[in-house]
Amino acid sequence: MTAAIGHLTQVSQNLGFPFFAYGVKCPLPISQPRIEMVSNYPEAWQQQYQSHHYVQIDPTVRHCTRAPTPVLWDASAFDERVFGEQAMAHGIRNGVSIGVRDAQGRLGMVTLARDQTLCTPDEFAHIEGNLALLGQLTHAALVEKLTQRSSQPGPALSERELEVLKWTAEGKTSGEVAMIMNITERTVNFHISNCIVKLDASNKLHAAVKAAMSGLLG
Numbered sequence: 001m002t003a004a005i006g007h008l009t010q011v012s013q014n015l016g017f018p019f020f021a022y023g024v025k026c027p028l029p030i031s032q033p034r035i036e037m038v039s040n041y042p043e044a045w046q047q048q049y050q051s052h053h054y055v056q057i058d059p060t061v062r063h064c065t066r067a068p069t070p071v072l073w074d075a076s077a078f079d080e081r082v083f084g085e086q087a088m089a090h091g092i093r094n095g096v097s098i099g100v101r102d103a104q105g106r107l108g109m110v111t112l113a114r115d116q117t118l119c120t121p122d123e124f125a126h127i128e129g130n131l132a133l134l135g136q137l138t139h140a141a142l143v144e145k146l147t148q149r150s151s152q153p154g155p156a157l158s159e160r161e162l163e164v165l166k167w168t169a170e171g172k173t174s175g176e177v178a179m180i181m182n183i184t185e186r187t188v189n190f191h192i193s194n195c196i197v198k199l200d201a202s203n204k205l206h207a208a209v210k211a212a213m214s215g216l217l218g
Helices: 002-014 043-051 059-066 081-089 121-150 159-169 174-181 185-198 204-213
Strands: 019-025 035-039 071-074 094-101 107-114
Touching: 002 019, 002 121, 019 121, 035 043, 035 121, 043 081, 059 071, 059 094, 059 107, 094 121, 107 121, 159 174, 159 185, 159 204, 174 185, 185 204
Parallel strands: none
Antiparallel strands: 019 035, 019 107, 071 094, 094 107
16 A cells, blocks of 8 residues: 555656545445545645544535545635644645545545646646545555454354345345245244344344445345
8 A cells, every 4th residue: 555655746846736645435234334545745734634533624624525526625724723724834725635435335536636726627627537546446455454444344244144145135024034045934033133133233224234334244
């Protein structure tokens, strides 16, 4: 990942922005999805951003989670005044951000930033195509590494347990799963109980959802 970050730093600088950041929303835990980030921002700003949970009020994040189009931004114009002032104090004055969503539904975001004049419409028109490509390539290069870093190793489910969960995720009842798999309903419920324990789930639906979002169901 170090090599990829070094390459992205160079590309960002070539586009006229000394700073870059990439973040991805990890799907688990479901109630509080984690945000994993890498950047070459000043270390003090990275720590402050994380410790103050600025991701929850960052207007660039809000835009990129709602729209696929890039956004030009100026920290001095943020409604969240304190956040904008703190960003500028660390050299993050203005830039451009773009969201990327892949086939698995994972949402990534790339930001290029600098402590200089605003990106003009002409400059933006010049880099817009490169920005979209950079977003796709960055997401492809880093999403797996960051989501794996955020997640715990998955539980060891047997082939039979996985098959039961797959049918459960399709909305099948225990009786229907038993008929499909040619086993007894009691055996189906036994496997479901094991899955609930292994996945630390509250019920069979919760177990099926956690397994699916963890990639265990393929």
